[in-house]
Amino acid sequence: MLQEKVPAVRDDQSAAVTDLIPEQTPLAQSTGPIGPIVPIVPSTSGPDQNIEHIKVVLHERELWKKFNEAGTEMIITKAGRRMFPSYKVKVSGMNPKTKYILLIDIVPGDDHRYKFCDNKWMVAGKAEPAMPGRLYVHPDSPATGAHWMRQLVSFQKLKLTNNHLDPFGHIILNSMHKYQPRLHIVKADENNAFGSKNTAYCTHVFHETAFISVTSYQNHKITQLKIENNPFAKGFRGSEGEDLRVSRLQGKEYPVISKNMVRQRLISSHGHLVGKLGALTGHPQVLSSYQYETGVSLSNSDSQEPMSSRYQQSREPSLLYHCFKHRDAARHLELGCKRPYLEAPPTVSDEHYFRAASSFDSPILSHPYCTEALGSQEPCMFNSMEAEPGPGPIDAENLSSCNMWASMQPYPRYNVDVPYQTFTSHYSDTTTVAPGVAHPHPPPSVMSQASADFQRGLPGIPSSSCSPSSSVIQGSRDRSALFLKKQSSTYSIQGSASIRYPTHQYQVDLSNSACHWIDN
DNA sequence: TCGGCTACCACTTTTGAACTGC
């Protein structure tokens, strides 16, 4: 599986470092079920280009492992649901003065649809067409390496949704499908932007963060882990593991146990019997109860083999690390400016929508994905595919088209170029960059460097401006003062679209395919 | 009939404005 594509990946329980592989390595061959894994490409541009030396440590990895062993499930709702455990990383090895953009995407883990049957996940058929691929850009982006390395980088505000037409910028997923989050670190180039030919970036994949999306929890073990570890679910914590709240709600003096709980406790308490029975009968579904007991719950019914046994086999080392540097001018992004994703995102005050300018054909962010998807999406989701790249008037018609930005390609057989849709909660309005002509290796995002004013707020943040109780960079309360200016002003993208942003402009330079922050 | 999805519920944490004291 994955590590087979990347030779000599080392798992050091934190950041893994792969052997360097020549850039000529055919990237298309580095594809796998969770998307292509790209080996580090040696940098040749001096110390400022050493993005391959960046190390990323997954925060609360042990917790992630607990969930992973049980088969992580993530709730997706129409309104969007946060991930738990939340995706937090500790970054090191950055150039303190270089500016980076950190972003996350979530790619399909395979091309199957799953169902939870007999206490394990089974393949239930072919995956549904992939949702429009979206990127979640960390709210602090762009920021200096010093900023990112100072504290934990938290993506806890990332939300997952099953609403195909989600207007809030949440990452769109299909229910009952397996997914793999990926972290991308993009370096701003010498023009105080990225998207140009010198843009470098790297991708980090922590396999313990893979999950199956659900609309309601299937595995009670996951439910219990969430309740035990998520502060917001404290209300569901009962003494000695009993669902006291449920019984309290229903005015009963005895604990009420959910269907899943009954099912799983039954299996758990009688697992030895069931297991023996299964061993005698050879019934795979009965055998699965043993798999549950041993913490192996994800299964791949293709072979009636526990999914995680095969799946996890490919998960060590837990981090696959690959970097890529664009040198070929033909690879760099062709940016075109389009209308905002939404002129006035309903109820979203500070969310901002970015999208990749073109099909990001590198394994990291783009491999266009799923021809089937193209044929089955709502029409409005595909309008943008036909829209002309580059500057153009903003109209309501094209507004809806902004929704269509497909994901990366997890499987080599999909080869339709579909640009990416990137989102960030960092900005208060929307910007859109038109899909350009497909590049062999365009960089991942169009978001670029902030203006000088903006930058002033980033590197020199006094530690006191951060929450003393939390050292997590999350662009939230502890940084509200720092980014106060952003909340009340307007960004404009010259030639096509504008976004609100204080005193700065988000300028897309069509001539050099790069984006720039400029002072307003 | 059944599995999946949605809306709603009660509860908890988080957030930010208002207030107070120095």
Next chain:
DNA sequence: AGCAGTTCAAAAGTGGTAGCCG
């Protein structure tokens, strides 16, 4: 007047569940 700390209400985030839908 300005700052730091506290208080408190509103907002947001949880899993459970009834009911709807295909």
